Amino acid sequence: MKVASRESRAASGQTSCLRCGSPAISGSGSESARPFRRAKRGFCTPCAVCSFFQDENENHGIGFALPADFDPQGLLLPHIQQQFARVLEVGNSELTMEEIDWDQVIEKWGAVSVASPEPFAKLTTRLKARDSGLMTQD
Numbered sequence: 001m002k003v004a005s006r007e008s009r010a011a012s013g014q015t016s017c018l019r020c021g022s023p024a025i026s027g028s029g030s031e032s033a034r035p036f037r038r039a040k041r042g043f044c045t046p047c048a049v050c051s052f053f054q055d056e057n058e059n060h061g062i063g064f065a066l067p068a069d070f071d072p073q074g075l076l077l078p079h080i081q082q083q084f085a086r087v088l089e090v091g092n093s094e095l096t097m098e099e100i101d102w103d104q105v106i107e108k109w110g111a112v113s114v115a116s117p118e119p120f121a122k123l124t125t126r127l128k129a130r131d132s133g134l135m136t137q138d
C-alpha cells in the first residue's frame with residue numbers, strides 16, 4: 001500500500017501528532033507494515049522517524065544502538081539514509097523516503113510530548129500497545 005494513495009487519503013481524518021502537536025492526517029494501515037503503518041492516532045512523519053531512532057525497545061526502534069550523545073545531523077548522511085530506506089523496503093512500510101523531510105526530523109528530535117510528560121520511550125511503548133502509529137503530516 002502506498003502512503004499517499006487516494007484510497008488511504010479517502011479514509012483519513014484531521015488530527016494532531018501526539019508528540020509535537022502538529023496537524024496530521026489519520027488513516028488506517030496494514031497490520032503487515034513494519035516499522036511504520038498508518039493509524040488513527042500517533043505521530044506525524046518527522047516524529048515517527050524520531051521515535052524509530054530514539055526508542056530503546058528493540059522491537060520498536062534502534063535507540064539502544066545509538067550513542068547517548070548521538071547528533072541527529074548524522075541522519076543526513078547518505079549511508080544512514082540508504083540503510084533507513086532499506087528498513088522501510090523490507091518492512092513493507094507505509095512510510096516512504098520521499099515524504100520524509102529530514103530537516104524537520106532534526107528539528108523535532110528533541111520535541112517534548114504534548115500528550116504526556118512521560119519519558120519518550122515510555123510514551124512510544126504505551127502508544128504502540130494501542131491502535132497507533134504513523135500519521136501523514138498535514
Ligand SMILES: [Zn+2]
Pocket residue numbers: 017018019020021022043044045046047048108
Ligand atoms: Zn509530531
